[in-house]
Amino acid sequence: MKLSKQSLILATIVPLVFGVIILYNFMGAINILQPLGQSTSMIYNELVIIGIFSFLALAVYWCIMMYLIYLLQENLLVLDANLDKAADIGAKHLSDSKNLLNQVISILKRYESHQ
Secondary structure (H helix, E strand, O other): OOOOHHHHHHHHHHHHHHHHHHHHHHHHHHHHHOOOOOHHHHHHHHHHHHHHHHHHHHHHHHHHHHHHHHHHHHHHHHHHHHHHHHHHHHHHHHHHHHHHHHHHHHHHHHHHHHO
16 A cells, blocks of 8 residues: 555644644643642753653654654555566576577487488
8 A cells, every 4th residue: 555645744744743742741741730839840941852852853763763664665666667567577597598409409300210
């Protein structure tokens, strides 16, 4: 099954949008707890950095995965075309070798019949 470029772009963008929504909700949650002096107030800055960098890391990972899927599909198309070409060449060689073997057999039969 070949994915179109549009579906690959959609598969790349939709998870990133969900990631932004999740990051926004995460920031909202730690922003609510920070002024209350809850347990997150002491590590507020670290939580912000962790949230941002985890989103960026997952975004880069996801984009690379989608690009690799795209490259794999393109390579499969090239491979299919090359295999078809190679199969045609191989079939031609087999037919040529069959003709040569038939010629050799006919020459051998003529040689044996003359002796």
